[in-house]
Amino acid sequence: MTSPSGGYDEAAVEAFRIAHGLDQPFYIQYLNWIKGAAVGDFGYSYMSEQPVFETVLNAFKNTLKLSVLALAIALVIAIPLGIVSALKHNTIVDDACRFGALLGVSIPNFWQAYLMIIFFSVIIHWLPASGFGHGTDISYMILPAVVLGTGSAAVMMRMIRSSMLDVMGKEYIQTARGKGLSEKIVVIRHALKNALVPVITVVGLSTGFLLNGSVVVETIFGWSGIGNLVVDSILSHDYMMVQGSVLFVAVIFLLVNFFVDLVYVWANPEIRYDKTS
Template structure:
């Protein structure tokens, strides 16, 4: 197990190295003069050539690209994400302020999807090809097919503009969290339900389930002690990947609901061409994905004793 962890941590390092190269390169492949765009964001539309050249010189944008990359990488190694090119705020501090808000939304959405998807998937599997099964799978298909931005707008119109019972933007109490969490959790719950149903049907057809039934165990014991634990493995994988995505910032939903998280910070920074803030956000997203995947793989071994990484890595 320890050898596997060391190997995965080395892969995390390689992945993050690639993320730094791609992120830095993508910034300079974007159209327009970076110095002019940054100067416009700072000083407005009435620019002088001197202001543009001042930005180019003070931010070292006139250095060769590889020099700029190595300078930035040197700061990253020292855990210094730099300062915003627009507001001059510390990037790490700004991300630290925004991250708890994204974490709250991510966990709420994930918990909502699991609380709905897992029990509905189990019920659907236990009533295979019955009316209840057809109903739940049809609703799940609708949930999977529904775009988040469309659902978010519908929820805003109905609950905020028509009923006037929930706020449509910003963060604060639980009332602010409900609409964005439902918007994110709906499609995730639908996928979780379909995945849980399929996995449960597969597990219920295994020989050890037939053996458990032949021993005279009641249906509840067979379901919860023998079937459910193994059926949860695919759901855990999906949930881990979704959590990494959510923690990285749900760009569309945070923008629609003006939720002040990492996703909205990334969008605002892209519009302003704030390279330092963009790179900091992308690095965080990449790191969260890598760590989440490692945690999910380790969780596999604790749930399924047949999985032993020290023998198969």
């Protein structure tokens, strides 16, 4: 939008304002945006002139890949360690698990990310320090997924331990043991399932956090996800992209919480969402 003399071209600026509806009053702009957003039209990017929804959706697909791997890592770490910590209550095993969870909760994501880059990329050259690859190269996903997954695993592990300790003291657990059931069946079929309800809440919140994109982690590792998209859009003053991204993130978080409510019913059949409950 610059003129040959180096200043801005008033005609080009005015044409840009008209094309994007910026010449209209603010309330008209807002109503038009709401009307378009209701049918999936978030407008066009100021920078790339591409549809906002299409750009956000592509970024979300990349974040989804990273989130699935990070959540899998979190669950693989949290569930067994949480159960073991509860079963070995007040032993050195329990202390070690709690200390590991404390480290996971306390270490900031950005610091852990740089430590892993220095060790795995700079020192031993096992994994790429950053980048996106082709979006399917798992080597680019491992470091950011581990950073995201270990942080979530620490929170999940502490909740699983606490919930399991509460359930293991219930009378029906003692009854199951008195009937001669093996400890494995008692833990998995009776204790774990009944301990899941509070854990599901934490898993749901962690899933929503991962799907909405970790701004810090995606920026450090150069991952082309929705978190990185929001940062780039803010820095380039691409307000249409920022608005569309924030609305998309809010809808995803609502859907995740709705799904968590449905999972509650599966985990605990006594929970019912009807008028008689």
